[in-house]
Amino acid sequence: MKVNVDLVLQMRRARAWSQDELATACGLNLRTIQRIEKEATASLQSMKALASAFDVSIRDLEYEESEMINELLEKEVIISVGMSSGPGSTVYGHADDIKGVIVEIQGSWLKLMSGKGKDKPVYINISHIKKITPQ
Known part of the structure; x- marks a missing residue:
């Protein structure tokens, strides 16, 4: 749980x-x-x-993730996830951290856009999220 x-x-x-x-x-x-x-x-x-x-x-x-995540829609966040590819691996500068704007929530997936729209979207399974920090 x-x-x-x-x-x-x-x-x-x-x-x-x-x-x-x-x-x-x-x-x-x-x-x-x-x-x-x-x-x-x-x-x-x-x-x-x-x-x-x-x-x-x-x-x-119990963690009420769906309501809390909906409040972050269209906001810039840093998401800490638990799926690094090994020691010293990094995503966007910090191990297991992804920075961007939550643009869509679809079932158990978040769609995140980073940068100024130049990057491809990042899809994150909500079950892999350890922490979301609004910016």
Whole structure:
């Protein structure tokens, strides 16, 4: 399941918990907490444990990607994806970062235009997106 990592980090920091302390409160392994915060995915069981520790519903922890992405249509963004071709590989200057304007959202795909229209469009599967940063 996709996790709203920003909310998890916000709630963890509001309680002044380290990742290790959150792991203890959830009954999860420290490595599991690290993976959740890095990859923004978790099993249903891990989501239940997080929700219980933070005293929120599982729905609160789910990442609402479609609504958030629609708000970014026609805006310039930097998209961090998890599909580099190897160590040191780069896309548009930073490993796994793509900069451009979201021009179309079609199902689970984004169409991004970079530069001044000279470049070919870039298509990104939403499931590969780790982070979108508006510019």
